[in-house]
Amino acid sequence: MSLKFNPITYQSHKLPSFALPPMANLRSPKFFMASTLRSGYKEVDNPKKPFMPPREVHVQVTHSMPPQKIEIFKSLEDWAENNILTYLKPVEKCWQPHDFLPDPASDGFYEQVKELRERAKEIPDDYFVVLVGDMITEEALPTYQTMLNTLDGVLDETGASLTSWAIWTRAWTAEENRHGDLLNKYLYLSGRVDMRQIEKTVQYLIGSGMDPRTENNPYLGFIYTSFQERATFISHGNTARHAKELGDIKLAQICGNIASDEKRHETAYTKIVEKLFEIDPDGTVLAFADMMRKKISMPAHLMYDGRDDNLFDNFSAVAQKLGVYTARDYADILEFLVNKWRVMEITGLSAEGRKAQDYVCGLAPRIRRLEERAQGRAKQAPKVPFSWIFDREVQL
Amino acid sequence: MASSTGLSLKFSPLSTSFKQNKVLLRGICNVNSVSLPSRGMRLGSLRLRVSCAAKPETVDKVCSIVRKQLALPKDSPVTGESKFSALGADSLDTVEIVMGLEEEFGISVEEESAQHILTVQDAADLIEKLVEQKSA
Numbered sequence: 001m002s003l004k005f006n007p008i009t010y011q012s013h014k015l016p017s018f019a020l021p022p023m024a025n026l027r028s029p030k031f032f033m034a035s036t037l038r039s040g041y042k043e044v045d046n047p048k049k050p051f052m053p054p055r056e057v058h059v060q061v062t063h064s065m066p067p068q069k070i071e072i073f074k075s076l077e078d079w080a081e082n083n084i085l086t087y088l089k090p091v092e093k094c095w096q097p098h099d100f101l102p103d104p105a106s107d108g109f110y111e112q113v114k115e116l117r118e119r120a121k122e123i124p125d126d127y128f129v130v131l132v133g134d135m136i137t138e139e140a141l142p143t144y145q146t147m148l149n150t151l152d153g154v155l156d157e158t159g160a161s162l163t164s165w166a167i168w169t170r171a172w173t174a175e176e177n178r179h180g181d182l183l184n185k186y187l188y189l190s191g192r193v194d195m196r197q198i199e200k201t202v203q204y205l206i207g208s209g210m211d212p213r214t215e216n217n218p219y220l221g222f223i224y225t226s227f228q229e230r231a232t233f234i235s236h237g238n239t240a241r242h243a244k245e246l247g248d249i250k251l252a253q254i255c256g257n258i259a260s261d262e263k264r265h266e267t268a269y270t271k272i273v274e275k276l277f278e279i280d281p282d283g284t285v286l287a288f289a290d291m292m293r294k295k296i297s298m299p300a301h302l303m304y305d306g307r308d309d310n311l312f313d314n315f316s317a318v319a320q321k322l323g324v325y326t327a328r329d330y331a332d333i334l335e336f337l338v339n340k341w342r343v344m345e346i347t348g349l350s351a352e353g354r355k356a357q358d359y360v361c362g363l364a365p366r367i368r369r370l371e372e373r374a375q376g377r378a379k380q381a382p383k384v385p386f387s388w389i390f391d392r393e394v395q396l
Numbered sequence: 397m398a399s400s401t402g403l404s405l406k407f408s409p410l411s412t413s414f415k416q417n418k419v420l421l422r423g424i425c426n427v428n429s430v431s432l433p434s435r436g437m438r439l440g441s442l443r444l445r446v447s448c449a450a451k452p453e454t455v456d457k458v459c460s461i462v463r464k465q466l467a468l469p470k471d472s473p474v475t476g477e478s479k480f481s482a483l484g485a486d487s488l489d490t491v492e493i494v495m496g497l498e499e500e501f502g503i504s505v506e507e508e509s510a511q512h513i514l515t516v517q518d519a520a521d522l523i524e525k526l527v528e529q530k531s532a
Contacts, residue, residue, distance in 0.1 A: 293486060363488075366488065366492065367488075370488075370491060370492070370495070373495060377504075
């Protein structure tokens with residue numbers, strides 16, 4: 001869905017001048033899904049500017065946290081050292097991609113590769129589309145490290161800063177880095193996918209970046225990452241389960257290990273936000289409502305392969321159809337966080353805070369209701385080609 | 397599309413009967429704020445759509461569904477011209493409003509049509525069109 005409009009003046013003959021998102025698609029649960037969670041539109045390649053990747057066109061707000069709150073994070077450094085860094089795994093204890101791939105240094109390498117490819121042949125195209133989309137998301141890691149380093153009070157000032165926050169961010173990045181590497185090598189060896197198209201998509205995506213609307217604000221940032229880590233945990237957990245059902249135990253292990261990393265990261269980020277709720281309940285509940293109103297946009301929503309203007313929407317539709325990541329998951333994650341952070345129990349809030357509390361606590365049921373409606377009315381969807389699988393078609 | 401602006405003057409006020417104007421003006425929910433037109437009214441200030449304008453009852457029903465969804469106080473003005481966004485509806489509210497309208501009127505709103513609903517009047521007009529199509 002790419003509406004052409006002038007991003008400078010935000011004028012459109014179809015929309016009010018402050019670019020509201022379109023009405024939800026009542027036919028599909030995409031409203032809360034990945035794709036429709038972006039707040040603006042992407043503007044795709046302008047023939048006059050051949051090197052412009054898709055980009056965010058909503059107004060980018062910066063530094064919305066009042067500067068005095070930066071102190072909060074400075075004062076939490078010791079706490080973070082003792083409570084957050086403990087969720088990092090020492091490198092010596094970590095799995096590496098090598099552990100789950102054919103070993104080139106061994107005599108059995110060719111046999112192992114052959115076996116991998118035979119197993120991969122049994123796996124259908126729609127699963128590969130989702131796996132590829134996940135891999136591309138993981139490979140855009142530079143964007144996520146960047147995003148963490150935009151957050152006031154916790155950013156890594158030099159790239160080698162020794163604050164707990166900086167140590168966390170670098171180590172987190174290092175752990176995540178293995179995910180993209182592993183999936184990349186697996187897909188490369190499988191022979192089932194068009195690596196060149198995938199590699200191009202990764203290049204476009206890193207070039208596009210993303211703006212999850214966290215506004216340099218660590219309250220917003222950590223709420224966002226809490227949600228995201230849980231989403232990836234659920235998503236990789238589902239691909240693992242699917243792989244097992246399809247008889248590929250090794251692939252199931254790959255996805256399962258990635259999922260367990262994500263779970264550990266989710267626990268760390270939610271713990272940070274839990275602490276923020278303790279110290280500044282009003283500010284944190286307002287931040288939570290703000291992020292949910294803006295909707296949690298998926299990191300790869302600007303993905304583009306040079307051919308498909310609706311690539312992300314199409315990918316999300318397949319992920320939804322396969323049950324890997326759905327609108328219901330979105331609602332479940334929200335509910336999980338509301339319960340985890342015991343938002344309903346918070347007292348002593350301002351009037352705005354109470355409104356935010358009501359909004360957040362009441363949101364999951366509303367989403368579920370919408371999702372049920374949409375499912376009940378889902379029309380037969382088309383089959384679309386994906387360049388990632390040599391333009392073979394997948395049912396949406 | 398002209399209709400998406402909610403404003404289109406399709407007749408010359410000087411040739412319209414006073415009675416017809418009164419009927420159309422009843423389509424505005426908050427009746428107290430309506431002032432009856434006079435023959436000397438300016439073209440630019442008249443905000444009526446004669447062709448395919450919804451019945452006042454339809455507009456009223458839409459207004460009440462909107463009020464309920466947005467929990468608006470009884471005295472806050474909601475008229476045919478009211479834009480959903482201006483009333484404080486976010487995208488989720490708007491979808492739920494359309495769902496409420498579907499239930500109330502027994503219709504089914506296509507996504508493409510739904511995207512053009514910016515005001516209460518837009519919703520009412522679309523509803524009447526769909527209801528008419530249903531019974532046709």
